[in-house]
Every structure is written in structure tokens, then in C-alpha cells.
Amino acid sequence: MAGLELQRIEKTFGRTRVLHDVSLEAGDGEFIVLLGPSGCGKSTLLRIIAGLEAQTRGSVSIGGQCVDDVPPPDRDIAMVFQHYALYPHLTVRENLAFGLKMRGKPQALIKARIAETAALLEIHDLLDRKPRELSGGQQQRVAMGRAIVRKPKLFLFDEPLSNLDARLRTSMRVELKRLHQRLGTTMVYVTHDQTEAMTLGHAIVVMNHGRIQQIGRPEQIYHEPANPFVAGFIGNPPMNVFEGSFRLDQRGLEFRAGELTFRFPFQARDLIDADTGMATLGVRPEDVTLEPQGSECIAITGTIDLVENLGNDSIVHLMVKGQSLTVRTSPGLRLPAGESITAYVKNFHLFINEKRVPLPSP
């Protein structure tokens, strides 16, 4: 049974269309992450799933049931908001109880659920406090508690960690993952943070300008980005992207972007014939090494512009024939700025007409 199914969702505000033909399916118990830059429509999509916003066209099903005409209170969902949205005039206990009370659940059950949830999130000590007496991290826990306590069919998270400081964010992320493993409920999680997306999601839905760019498992999104947008959006530091054209000669295939050329030791006639030759070539910083490699790598020479030391590794910015190339490398290499160095590229991503084209292996 599908936990959540969206069919051809469209949304327009006045004349602006913010969602174009969005379809996706999440299996029961799956953790789906909607990832994209701000304004890409991911939050609107979440609100449509919640019923807080009505779609202009298309259909939403939760747990196999179409909920297009079902108002939010009856969709059996719970949502965690970016700013937590705890009821300020109620204690933590009353906040947790509110949804159950509204649904007319018996006192005994409410009490038991609150105890269970408080134990799970370790918020016993906070139950009699008001939200303003809590720290940001504690408020976050309570907000999650308010969602969990209802045992809904579907959890929705709207950038729940974005208001926390970096350390707390990391620990809450781990807890959230643990929580999902324990509850096994379908979750939809909106974020613009790729680390959250990669670590939490079974599947990531990358969105931009109201369209789905790619749906895939995290490693798929990372290793086989469907288009230059996904390639550039996922990965930190971002992928090096070169716009240029292909040329074929006796020695093989040559990609030229301005002064910079990459020579591939293979022929791929079908690649070239299909198009005008214009293409985008992507190189992940972690696919470049500064240590000498064999002939399966393509070597290019440049000068060191800048080195950022991150502790466990370094980000080296090279200038190669007027183009910049970012390299992720292990620290400890002596890399004085201005010095000439040879970089070895292990792997390329090729996009023609904004679409991924698998490169033949050498």
C-alpha cells in the first residue's frame, strides 16, 4: 500500500504557477525528503499534502485513500512546523494532549500516550512548563512530541531543524532517523539542507522552480544526477561545471570549454552525432586527486589559487586555463598558493540538453 501518492499536482497563486505537474509515490513507512532551494515549491507541496492549501489540479492520496475533499483535521496527519508553533498559553502536557482531546480520546489513553511520548523524547521534566520557558532544542522536541503522540498515518516536517544551531541540528538529525526507524510511519520532510536530505531520506525528491528535477535514493542522486541543476545542488563543495562543446578526431573525444580541454581516450560517435556538440561537463571535487594516478585518469595542470583547510580534509581551488576547479583532498599536502600542480580527474558527469548522458567507460 502506498503511504502517500501525488498525481499531477499543479498549483497557481493568481497568475504565478508554483507547482508544475508534480507526481510522486512514497511506500508505506518510507522517509521521503523534498529538497530544493527556497522558493522551489517544496513547502507549498507539503502544505497541499496537509490540506492547508488546495491544489489547483491533481490529486493527493494518503494511505490509499484520496483526500482531495478531506479537510486537514480529518486527514490523520501530523505536522512539525519550522517555528514549532507550540501553543504558547498551554503547558507542554496540554500541547501534547490537545490533538487527542480534539478528537475526543478518553483521558486514560491521553495520559498513557503522553507518558509514552515523553519517555521516547525524554521530555518528562518539561511537561508542566510553558513553551516560552523552553530552549530551542526543547521546543523542537515538544513539537515532535505533539506530532508523535497522535500516531498519525503520515508525518509532515517543514524544515524542522533550520532554527537550531549547528550542533543541535546534527544531534536532532540522528534522533529523527532513530525515531523513524522505531515508529516506521511514512514521513515527508522538507528541507533545503542537502546533508539532512542525504542522511535522512530513503528517497530524495529534488525540486526547482516548481518542478521535480529528480527522484531517487540518496546515493543515486549523488552519483547519477539527472541534470545539471541536481548535479550542482547536491554535493559540498558543489560540483565543478564546465559549459563547452565536443569534438571528435582520430585520437578520441575532446571537450573544449574556453581554453580548457579534456581529452577522453575513447570514441563515442553516437554521443556527438545526436547533437550540436554543446554540452555540460561536471566534475565532483572529490573525484579529483592531486596525487599522481595511472592513465585511467585525465590529467590537467593548473595553479593553486587558494586552500581551505577543513581539518579532516582540504578544499583546494585551482585555476586551470582561466577556469576554476575545486578539489577535495586530504590535508597535510604542502600546497603553496601560486604553485603549478597537476590534478587527476577520475570521474565525469555529462549533460546534453540538460539531461544526463552516461559516459562510456574508457
Place this chain on the structure above:
Amino acid sequence: MTNRPVLLGGILLAVLGSLCPFLWFVLTSFKSQINVEAIPPTWWPDGRLVFYASALIEHRFLHYVRNSAIVAGGTTVIALAVATPAAYALARLRLPGKTWILGGLLCVAMFPPIVIAGPVWQILERLGGLNTHWGLILPYVSLTLPLAVWILTTFFHELPVELEEAARIDGCTTWQALYKIMLPLAAPGLFTAAILTFIYAWNEFFFALLILTDPERQTLPVGIALFQGEFITPWGELAAASVVATLPLIVIVLLFQRGIIDGLSAGAVKG
């Protein structure tokens, strides 16, 4: 802070200036008849309660208090009952011409009462509302609504939409979200609007004089104004009556002081 004394002096002056008349009639109300008319005037009262006795018992002043309480209370309850949903809608819904509605309300509040006195009287005459309490409550409600709507709209506007959405997802209908979540949070705004409305209705003189000619139904301000006899002005009784008229307002304002201050400073600081 070198200008602290200056500031304090200014505050003192403002407080004294506005309290002066009030102080004078409070003092007067406790004097005896001889002292009230003494020349040169005496400052300190001789601690008599004769004027209170005379005002409350002989002149049956308490029934004016009762009438005022009915009219002011009724006005406040009805005005808030209408203003709350209106303000909520104006703050939350995507209404076309919202600014015009709010601006229009403000314009309505600006008419001098004399302009609408004629029509109001005619309407009430046809409806049979002259010399009735509801006949006075009706125009009071329409005159206080703009202010109440404005105050409450500001308040609802400041409350995060997310709270309401959370309530919806937690199982509330729109109405339940309004009265279970939004109203308790807008309490300072409700207090402010309620008290300003109440004070207006309690103190209003012009329409009260126009609409209520039967002494049995008249409100406090009219009662006090028509208190004077044909040949003498009973200053002492007037002062006692004025104290009695002001006292409820002071008690209410003191009781809800915190709420009002929160309400009047809304928008300055985030709630």
C-alpha cells in the same frame, strides 16, 4: 542621565494637570455645604458624607449607574462579539479590498456625532428605539466597532499563522481554532478593545441626551448634567455623583491594567 530631573518634572506636571479637576471634585464631594461655597475656598474637606447620602438616596442616583452599566456592558459585549470575527477575517483571509474596508472603518469613526444625530434619531424613532436601552446600545455599537476592529485586527495579524494551522491539523475547525487557540492569545487585545469600548459607552453624553428623555432610563452623564436645579447648582451632590460615576472605570482599568498596557503596546514589541 543628566536630563532625568527634567523628565521627571514633565511627568509630574502632566499627571498633576490631568488629575487636578478630578482631585478637586473628589475633595469637594467630602465637604459640607458651607465649605463648598466658602470664599476664599477651603482645600481640605471636613470629611462629611452628606452629599453622597443626598445624591444616592434622595436623588436616587444609583439607578443612573444601573442604566449606564446596562448600556455600557451591552455595548461592550455586542461590539466585541461582532468585532472579533470581523477582525479575524480581516487579519487572516485573502479578501479583495481589505485595505479599503479597514480604511472605510476608520473614516466612519471620524464623523462628528452631530452629523449623524438626525438620521440616528429618525431611524430609532421608526424602530421604536427612542427611550430604550437598546436604542442607545445600537448606535454605540456602530460607533465603537471601528476602533475595536482595528485593535483586534492588529492583534490577530501578529499571531503566527502556523499556530492556527497547527490547530487545524490537530483537529480543530476554523471556529475551534479561533476560540481555543487564537482568542486566548489575543486576550490583551480583547481587554484593550473591551475597556475602550466600555469607557466610551459609559462616558458618552450626546447621543444619550438625544435618545433618552425619560429620567428612568437616562445614563450617568445625562443624569449628572440634568442634576442641577432651577435656581441653584448642587455642587456637592454633583461632585459625589461624579466620583460614583468614575469609580467603576478606575476599578476596571486597575484590574486589567497589565492587559491594557500589553494591548496598547502591541506592534511595538513582538508578543
